Amino acid sequence: MGRSPCCEKSHTNKGAWTKEEDDRLIAYIRAHGEGCWRSLPKAAGLLRCGKSCRLRWINYLRPDLKRGNFTGEEDELIIKLHSLLGNKWSLIAGRLPGRTDNEIKNYWNTHIRRKLLNRGIDPATHRPITQAQSAAQEASAEQNPTISYAAAKEENLEQERKTSGGLLISCKEEQNPVEERCPDLNLELRISPPHHTETDQPVNIKTGGRSSSPCFACSLGLKNSRDCSCNGGIGSSRGSNFNGYDFLRLKSGVLDFRSLEMK
DNA sequence: AACACTCCCAACCGCAGATGC
């Protein structure tokens, strides 16, 4: 059926924003606040489509943005969240104050992907590359038997293990992913409609919450799934540490929560 | 200095969900 374009393209500027355009947008939003993006350009005297204005504001002009390099802690948090949420950049950004989804997405594609590959981890699945690739390797090996990608990655993996302080999950651990699948985690994610408890406490995934709280899988609408830990299930790990950023068990391994497939 | 190549990030595009009528 097709949709009408978001704006009259023939009368809008494209490409990089000028200082003057930035100033106009900032001034307008300061005066009127964020609001109807479609009518904003006209009201602000900008020859841009609303979408472009929104993007510029959110990704670049917003005053609460944290510019500059990502810290190592942010790196690991992004990896952890990505393993949990997949390419849900906006959700990941929601856990990183001052960072935008676009920024995180770019950072992932340019830095973290490579970093994970160097660790021998498939960035898409967060599994050791040997497993993730094995099926493809079997298929491709017939076509190109000279490439031993898996072997090379395993070599990288082994080397990385020596230097990473055990950040990686070994293949052996991967064979028994039960405990890893439901981590001690308190992301306070609000993907599903906010969960209201009697005391309005956030669901504590780390501990399974208060005894009456649904588990993380339930909060994602996956009740009774294999990831559901409400009934003392596989994810109800107890007694783990909660010190610093290790509340995500960042120090213990890269987790795989893609089984919580949301699509 | 000039050119080629790579990297990075701001911005664009198309789609899907949300919302209003």
Next chain:
DNA sequence: CGCATCTGCGGTTGGGAGTGT
């Protein structure tokens, strides 16, 4: 309930900056 419109998201791209030859 169905349609139209708006907003937000994720994937992709273009071009500037940086680096190597």
